[in-house]
Amino acid sequence: MVPNIESSSYPCAELNDIRVRRYFLLHMHQEDFSVNINDIHDVKLFMEHAYNLAKKLLSEYGDEIASDEGHLKERVIKIAKQFLNQKLIPISHFEWLKEDRSCYYTWLSIRCYSYQLPNGTSYFPYINMGLSNQAYNSQERFDLIISFFDLWQISNSEKIQYLDRLKATWSSNLLLKPFKWLDRKNTELCDWLYDYLKKYCQECNGSTTFQAHIFNSANKLALQINPINTDEIYHLIYALYDTLNYFAINNLNDKLNKAYSQYKFRKKNKDKKPLNTYLTKETKAKLEKLRTHYNNRTLHDTLDLIIRQAYDNTIINK
Numbered sequence: 001m002v003p004n005i006e007s008s009s010y011p012c013a014e015l016n017d018i019r020v021r022r023y024f025l026l027h028m029h030q031e032d033f034s035v036n037i038n039d040i041h042d043v044k045l046f047m048e049h050a051y052n053l054a055k056k057l058l059s060e061y062g063d064e065i066a067s068d069e070g071h072l073k074e075r076v077i078k079i080a081k082q083f084l085n086q087k088l089i090p091i092s093h094f095e096w097l098k099e100d101r102s103c104y105y106t107w108l109s110i111r112c113y114s115y116q117l118p119n120g121t122s123y124f125p126y127i128n129m130g131l132s133n134q135a136y137n138s139q140e141r142f143d144l145i146i147s148f149f150d151l152w153q154i155s156n157s158e159k160i161q162y163l164d165r166l167k168a169t170w171s172s173n174l175l176l177k178p179f180k181w182l183d184r185k186n187t188e189l190c191d192w193l194y195d196y197l198k199k200y201c202q203e204c205n206g207s208t209t210f211q212a213h214i215f216n217s218a219n220k221l222a223l224q225i226n227p228i229n230t231d232e233i234y235h236l237i238y239a240l241y242d243t244l245n246y247f248a249i250n251n252l253n254d255k256l257n258k259a260y261s262q263y264k265f266r267k268k269n270k271d272k273k274p275l276n277t278y279l280t281k282e283t284k285a286k287l288e289k290l291r292t293h294y295n296n297r298t299l300h301d302t303l304d305l306i307i308r309q310a311y312d313n314t315i316i317n318k
Contacts, residue, residue: 009043010043010047011047011073011076011077012076012077012080012081014077014080014081014083014084015050015076015080017084018040019084019088019146019150020080020083020084020088021040021046022037022040022147022150022151023083023087023088023150024040024046024049024050024053024079024080024083025037025039025040025046025049026150026151027053027083028049028052028053031053031056033049033052033053035049047076050076050079051072051073051076053076053079054071054072054073054075054076054079055072057075057079058071058072058075086156087156088150088156089149089150089156089159089160089163091146093160093163094142094145094146094149094163096167096170097142097145098142100138100235100238101173101235101238101239101242102170102173103138103141103142103145104138104141104235104236104238104239104242105170105173105218105239105242105243106145106166106170107135107141107144107145108218108219108221108222108239108243109166109218110125110126110145110148110166111126111127111133111218111221112124112126112217112218112220112221113125113126113162125148125152126148129147129148129151129152131144131147131148131151132144136228136232137231137232138235149163170242173242176241176242176249178238178241178253179193179237179238179241181260182234182237184230184231184234185230187230190230190233190234190237191230191233192263193237194227194233194236194237194240196256196259197237197240197241197252198223198240200252200255200256201219201223201240201244202223204248218243219240219243219244222236222239222240222243223240225239275303287299287302287303290302290306
C-alpha cells in the first residue's frame with residue numbers, strides 16, 4: 001500500500017520540474033511499471049507512481065521500512081534530487097537554443113541524427129523515442145529538444161559532447177546575416193521568399209550535380225514541413241537556409257540577389273504598362289528639360305505626370 005495522497009502539491013521543489021517527473025516515469029518504465037507519460041501532469045497519480053517506485057527500491061530493507069510513509073517520502077525526494085543533479089543536463093546548457101534560428105536548426109538536426117549499432121544497423125534515437133515530428137512554434141521545438149536529451153539513454157558527458165558539437169557547428173551560422181531586407185510582417189514577401197527557397201532546394205535535390213554537396217537530411221526534413229502561419233514561414237525560411245552547406249549558400253546568394261531585384265521591379269511596375277514610341281530630337285530635348293524641371297524624375301515618371309496634368313486640364317475631363 002502507498003500512502004493516502006491528498007495534497008495537490010509535490011513534496012519537494014525538484015518535482016516541480018517537469019523534466020524530473022518525466023525521468024521518473026522513464027525510469028519506472030525501465031523497471032517494468034505500467035505508466036503513461038501524461039501522468040506527469042496529474043499530481044496524485046504521479047505521486048502514486050513515485051511511491052510505488054520508492055517502495056520497490058526500499059523493499060530490499062524489509063517490509064516494515066518499505067511500507068512506512070515517512071521512509072517512502074524521503075526516498076522519493078532523494079530520487080528526485082539524484083535525477084536532477086546526476087541524470088539531467090543542467091538547463092544552462094540549453095540557453096543558446098532560446099534564439100529562434102538556433103532552436104529550429106537543432107531540432108531538425110537531432111531528428112535526423114543517427115549512429116551505427118554493433119549489428120551494423122542505423123539507430124535514430126529521436127525517432128525511437130516517439131517524439132513528435134510536428135512543432136508549431138519555437139517553444140514547442142525547444143521543449144522537444146529538452147525531451148530528446150532527457151530521454152536519451154547515454155551518459156550525460158556524451159549528451160553534452162553532442163550538444164556542444166551542434167553548438168560549434170551552429171556558431172558558424174551566426175556569421176551569416178541573410179535576408180536583412182526581409183520583414184517578418186510582410187506576408188507577401190515572406191511567401192515569395194519561402195516559395196523561392198523551396199523551389200531552389202527541390203531543384204538541387206533532383207540534380208546529380210548538386211545533391212551530394214548541397215543537401216543533408218536536416219534540409220530534407222525542413223522541406224517536408226508545412227508552416228501554419230506567416231511567423232512560422234519566416235522561421236522556416238531561415239531553417240532552409242541554415243541547413244544548406246557553404247557551397248549551396250554561395251550559389252543561392254548569387255541567384256537570389258538577381259531574383260529579388262526582379263521581384264522588386266515587378267512589384268513596382270505591377271500597375272504599369274509598357275509604352276513604345278518615337279519622338280523627334282526637339283521633342284526629346286524638351287522632355288529632358290521637363291524631367292529636370294520636375295526634380296530629375298525618370299522619363300517614365302515625367303511622361304506619366306505631364307499626361308495626367310494635360311488630361312486634367314482638357315475639356316475631355318470636364
